[in-house]
Amino acid sequence: MGQFCPGVRPRCRLDIRLVTETFPPDINGVATTLGCLVAGLRERGHRVVVTCPKAAVARDLGDGEEVPGVALPFYREVRLGLPRRRAFLADWREDPPDVVHIATEGPLGASALAAARALDLPVTTSLHTNFHAYARDYRLGWLASPVMRYLRRFHNRSANTFIPTATQAAELGAQGFERLMVLGRGVDTDLFNPERRDASLRAVWCADDATPVLLHVGRLAAEKNLALLADSWSRARAIDPQTRLVVVGDGPERTRLERQLPGAVFAGALRGEALARHYASADAFLFPSLTETFGIVMLEAMASGLDCLGFDYAAGRQLIDPGVNGLLAPFADTAGFLDRVPDLLAPESRRRRVRAAETGRAHSWAAIVDAFEQNLADVAGTSTIDAAARERLT
The missing domain is CATH 3.40.50.2000 (Glycogen Phosphorylase B;)
Structure with a gap:
C-alpha cells in the first residue's frame, strides 16, 4: 500500500x-x-x-x-x-x-x-x-x-x-x-458553495428560512440503504412536522420511494448549477449508504455548507470531525444514525454548517x-x- x-x-x-x-x-x-x-x-x-x-x-x-x-x-x-x-x-x-x-x-x-x-x-x-x-x-x-x-x-x-x-x-x-x-x-468549490443558496427554490419546496430542509443526493437504488432515508425523515418530522425532504437523483427505486414518501420533493437527476443550487438551498444532508468507496456527494454537500449525517466510513470518516463539521453514526448502526437526526434540527447545526464549508474549500x-x-x-x-x-x- x-x-x-x-x-x-x-x-x-x-x-x-x-x-x-x-x-x-x-x-x-x-x-x-x-x-x-x-x-x-x-x-x-x-x-x-x-x-x-x-x-x-x-x-x-x-x-x-x-x-x-x-x-x-x-x-x-x-x-x-x-x-x-x-x-x-x-x-x-x-x-x-x-x-x-x-x-x-x-x-x-x-x-x-x-x-x-x-x-x-x-x-x-x-x-x-x-x-x-x-x-x-x-x-x-x-x-x-x-x-x-x-x-x-x-x-x-x-x-x-x-x-x-x-x-x-x-x-x-x-x-x-x-x-x-x-x-x-x-470538489469544485466555484460550483459547490453556500453562495448558491436560493430563496426562490426554497419557496418552491414550501420552505422559508425557518423551515428545516433535509437533502439526499444519489442514485435511487437498492444498494443505497434508502429505507433509512425514509425513517430519518419520519424521525425529523416527529420533532418538527414542517421539515421538508428533497431527493435529487434517479434510479430503479424512485417509483417505490415516491409512493413511500408522499410530500417529499423528487427533483430527478441534476448536474451543474441546478445541482449546486439544490445543495446550497438545503440545511442538512442525509447519507445512509453503506456501500460507498468514497461518496463524493458528501464532499459536495459539505462544500455547499450543509450539516451532514452519515456513517463512520469512506468519506464520512475521512472528512467529518463529529460534532464539529458534521455528524457520524457507527458503521451500519441504524439506531445510532436515527438518534443523531434530531441534532440536524438543533441550533448547533448552524455552526457545523460553517465548518463544513471550510472543510470543502480545503479539498481542491x-x-x-x-x-x-x-x-x-x-x-x-x-x-x-x-x-x-x-x-x-x-
Missing part, C-alpha cells in the same frame, strides 16, 4: 488511454471523478483518449471513442462495454500510448487490460465501486466471494490500483490486493490531479513491470 503526495509535474507530455464504463454526462461519483481528472490532465497539456460505452446522451470525447455496450437488466442506467481486445491491440500497436488507465472492471476494462499486457504497455487501474457489496443488495450474495476473487486478480495484474481512502487500502490489502495507491477526491481537485499525473508519469517511465511482479501476475 502506498500514499503519494503531489510532486514535481512531469515535463514531457503524456499520451494516456483511459478505458471506462462510465463518463460524463453520466451522473454518478465515478463519472464525476473521471471527468475532473481528465479535464485536469488536459489542462496540463497531456493527451487523454477516452474509450467508453455509448450512452443515451452523446458525449464529447474529442479524439476518444464510444463503443457498443449493454445495459444491466436489473439496472438499466448502468451500461457495460463489450470486449474489444482485438481493436485495442490494433489501435495501440499503431499508436502506442505511454500508459493505459482502466477505471472499471467490466468486459471492456478486462479486454483493455489483456491488450495492454500483451503489448507490454504500462497499465494502472482504479477501484471505484464495491461490486461485491452490491451483490448482496440485489439478492446475489452468493456472487460476493467470486466477484472479490475476480477483482483481486484483475487489479493485481496492473502496476498499481488507485483507491480513495487509506481505510479501504488497509481492508483491501488484508484481502490480498497489492500495489494500492490512495488517491483522494476533490488541483492537488488530486497533481498526484494522479505524477503517478502516471512514474509508471510510464518504465517499459515493463519489474520482473518479480511480472512473475506474480502471470
